[in-house]
Amino acid sequence: MADERARLAAVLQRIAPDLAAPLWRVKDLRDLPIAWREEVADVLGREAAAHGLDAREVPNAYGVELGELFDALAL
Numbered sequence: 001m002a003d004e005r006a007r008l009a010a011v012l013q014r015i016a017p018d019l020a021a022p023l024w025r026v027k028d029l030r031d032l033p034i035a036w037r038e039e040v041a042d043v044l045g046r047e048a049a050a051h052g053l054d055a056r057e058v059p060n061a062y063g064v065e066l067g068e069l070f071d072a073l074a075l
Contacts, residue, residue: 004072037073
């Protein structure tokens with residue numbers, strides 16, 4: 001779980017730094033408030049749509065990573 005937090009923190013620092021701080025207050029992403037997880041999921045979804053697909057609209061490596069982080073939010 002710490003690895004997921006670190007990976008998510010790195011992504012959020014680039015795309016939505018104001019959302020990164022709560023990550024370090026919990027051990028498990030599922031312990032964060034649902035509203036926060038939903039907001040982060042929305043941000044990840046927008047980022048995936050903008051930068052996570054190749055020319056054929058297949059997830060690239062970044063898109064796969066974003067998908068894994070989305071799944072870790074346990075929504």
